[in-house]
Amino acid sequence: MNRRELIDQLRSMRQDSAIHAKEHNADPIWQKDVDAIDEVLDILEDYDKQAEQIRMLTKRHATPIHALKKGDGVYVCPACNHYVTLRSNYCQRCGQMLRKPERRAAVERDLGLLWTGRKQQK
Numbered sequence: 001m002n003r004r005e006l007i008d009q010l011r012s013m014r015q016d017s018a019i020h021a022k023e024h025n026a027d028p029i030w031q032k033d034v035d036a037i038d039e040v041l042d043i044l045e046d047y048d049k050q051a052e053q054i055r056m057l058t059k060r061h062a063t064p065i066h067a068l069k070k071g072d073g074v075y076v077c078p079a080c081n082h083y084v085t086l087r088s089n090y091c092q093r094c095g096q097m098l099r100k101p102e103r104r105a106a107v108e109r110d111l112g113l114l115w116t117g118r119k120q121q122k
């Protein structure tokens with residue numbers, strides 16, 4: 001049973017349970033079934049939203065884009081417009097991976113400013 005069929009089945013079970021719950025002298029188990037199925041459907045919906053957020057954040061964290069120059073030595077994240085430094089590999093606000101222009105990276109490398117991803121030993 002795939003996900004779509006599973007959700008359809010749960011909705012069908014909910015519908016049947018709701019009909020039984022409305023019967024005269026209905027066993028309270030039917031309403032409990034309705035409530036439980038509603039909870040499961042909510043959990044599945046939340047899961048989908050979180051999965052989409054994770055997909056978006058993963059893409060943002062793994063796909064570098066150039067920081068935007070706003071002025072002399074002033075750069076911002078193109079995703080959220082937060083200030084970033086030349087050495088930033090990621091935006092501190094939104095996690096966007098940042099790509100450095102080759103020329104700027106070469107200058108930084110010459111000046112010994114290029115961030116290697118490792119902390120310098122003292």
Ligand SMILES: [Zn+2]
Pocket residue numbers: 077078079080081082091092093094095096
């Ligand atoms: Zn950002």
